Amino acid sequence: MNSTHHYEQLIEIFNSCFADDFNTRLIKGDDEPIYLPADAEVP
Numbered sequence: 001m002n003s004t005h006h007y008e009q010l011i012e013i014f015n016s017c018f019a020d021d022f023n024t025r026l027i028k029g030d031d032e033p034i035y036l037p038a039d040a041e042v043p
Contacts, residue, residue, distance in 0.1 A: 011026045024038070
């Protein structure tokens with residue numbers, strides 16, 4: 001069993017759970033992932 005985790009997996013899981021229903025995505029920032037709500041520029 002591989003117990004290594006990568007932030008890309010977390011982002012993929014988060015987005016698959018919340019992107020469509022809640023219009024919310026997790027986007028990697030410089031130091032850590034950042035939560036940004038939808039706005040006029042990024043729906």
